[in-house]
């Protein structure tokens with residue numbers, strides 16, 4: 268499918284017919300925003316990486332309902348992300364999971380990604396599943412394992428992932444460990460921590476100087492009594508002990524209920540240890556639902572702290588943190604879902620950029636609680652969608668990516684090309 272070629276012209280054609288309405292809404296909105304051009308520039312530059320494993324229907328452990336036309340290879344996954352990026356110009360990177368996405372020919376894969384304007388974001392290792400032909404099992408953990416040989420296998424796998432990443436031009440490794448225990452008494456917490464630290468140290472040694480390692484935490488699942496990297500405190504401890512190239516990664520779905528994620532973000536930023544994000548949303552656990560679909564105010568509050576903290580430390584919003592979606596679902600077209608997630612993230616970011624920081628700071632210093640709330644909610648309740656659409660248009664994307672995706676019958680085309688009973692590689 269010649270998606271790339273069709274789109275440039277189709278996008279322009281689509282934008283033209285939608286432009287009058289869009290311009291009317293935009294003018295109404297920006298009348299009151301004095302740093303409108305500055306915000307627009309930031310929105311144009313902002314990029315969110317797409318996880319390779321979100322391009323097919325994820326399913327649950329009870330079942331999977333594939334929608335058809337799912338990518339059957341790494342090449343097709345790259346094509347799908349290329350398609351998203353052509354539509355919204357904000358999805359300019361793909362994040363790979365090894366061994367789900369082992370590249371066979373680095374040069375070809377790199378060239379293909381470049382053709383779509385895509386970079387390779389963080390590489391993800393996998394020691395939470397046993398692979399066919401794997402010598403030793405991770406049933407009782409990987410980096411925490413009581414057996415040094417199992418730990419070494421996990422370390423070697425991570426080093427292997429770094430090697431793949433170097434060939435592709437990635438600059439970071441995300442390590443999520445499912446290690447932990449299911450029952451009290453199963454594990455010596457201290458030994459598990461120390462073994463995990465030692466294993467991570469070996470991986471850290473293998474990091475190229477310009478790479479980062481992200482230590483992703485998660486409160487529970489698949490272990491239901493303890494997790495060895497269970498919260499931001501534990502991740503922060505590992506990252507601090509490892510060194511300057513190690514950071515904490517926050518996955519929004521990995522907290523205990525009602526955790527104040529925005530406060531976690533603020534403090535990690537303060538300590539220079541916030542490395543990146545996995546965006547998704549949830550109501551109950553690690554639900555991996557579309558970003559902003561359940562708690563959009565929380566997403567805004569997180570971005571509010573991100574913008575505040577990054578500006579305080581003079582960090583580059585686009586380059587200094589790793590932004591990624593980590594979602595997987597059962598009932599929507601995965602590409603439409605990802606377009607929705609990116610849109611929700613851009614909206615929260617735009618709203619955070621609208622916050623009157625000087626006024627908020629003054630209200631905080633004066634203990635004017637009601638005023639502080641008014642300021643935050645004024646930004647949150649602003650419909651910034653025309654602003655986000657304008658940024659997309661200026662970057663060459665579609666004013667309404669999902670509407671265009673549907674009118675081009677992209678999914679039907681993909682089904683024609685790939686078949687209706689496809690099984691995406693990965694989750």
Ligand code: LRH
Nearest residue numbers: 391443483518545553593
């Ligand atoms: C674990 C997780 C982690 C994995 C991905 C598939 O729940 O969030 O990031 O790599 O899901």
Ligand code: MN
Nearest residue numbers: 483518545593
């Ligand atoms: Mn994650």
Ligand code: MN
Nearest residue numbers: 518520521553
């Ligand atoms: Mn998760």
